[in-house]
Amino acid sequence: MKTKAFLFDLDGTLIDTMPWHFKTWQLVVAEMGSPLHGDALMNELYGNGAELMNRLIPGRIFTEEEAKAIVDAKEERYRQLYGKQITVLEGTREFLDAALLQKIPMGIGTASNQANIDFALDQLQLRSYFTGIVGADDVQLSKPHPETWLKLADALQTPPEHCIVFEDAPKGVEAAQKAGMKAVAITGHYAANDFGEYDNILKIVPSLNALQVRDFLYL
Structure with missing residues (x-):
């Protein structure tokens, strides 16, 4: 067949x-007070929306609208900082x-x-x-x-x-x-x-x- x-x-x-997405997420989650870093952070970088943000920032519950705003801002930051690389x-x-x-x-x-x-x-x-x-x-x-x-x-x-x-x-x-x-x-x-x-x-x-x-x- x-x-x-x-x-x-x-x-x-x-x-x-992936290295550039990871670097950008490191900045974002650190600014938001998440304890995740290194391999622990990398292992959670899948999915999207509220389901993703609830894993990245333990102890908080995000609405889909809140999560989308954070993810969209992160993506824009990624393009500005590392897009040319x-x-x-x-x-x-x-x-x-x-x-x-x-x-x-x-x-x-x-x-x-x-x-x-x-x-x-x-x-x-x-x-x-x-x-x-x-x-x-x-x-x-x-x-x-x-x-x-x-x-x-x-x-x-x-x-x-x-x-x-x-x-x-x-x-x-x-x-x-x-x-x-x-x-x-x-x-x-x-x-x-x-x-x-x-x-x-x-x-x-x-x-x-x-x-x-x-x-x-x-x-």
Whole structure:
């Protein structure tokens, strides 16, 4: 059965932004009095909205409106402080070019908001590869809920079982598993054993540079 679509996370999978997001979150949570720092903070940087902020700032309960204002301000701060330093990860363009030659539909499913998505895709000239994009503004529930991947599969007009997700975070792989999709785990900021509980993983690699598109054409 030929694979019909490739679904990519954005930050940490295609582009090198995670160090800069982390630095910005460090500033924000410290200013808000959170005890989280280092690995404890990194492990909580998934999801979005009130659910995210309630984890980052223990002891407080945020409304969705309050959380969105904080997250949006954080993202603007990230773009201003570090936006010019983001780069494409090793192997990204080569892998996307090879998939394009095979006429495989590709899309992005990310917890980033639309401003960050537009900023990155336009600055790094990646937009032309993708026919579908689902971001934080497009879903009610973020990863590990499967909504992001299911909406993206729908946008690409591809059944979930014909999709392969490329993801650098365990919660994103979990979302793919819940969506009925196979996944490739990219070990950028997590170790291989962080993905050990998921049975939908085809490969665990350090970057897209370690992959060949032809290996995924018939699965």
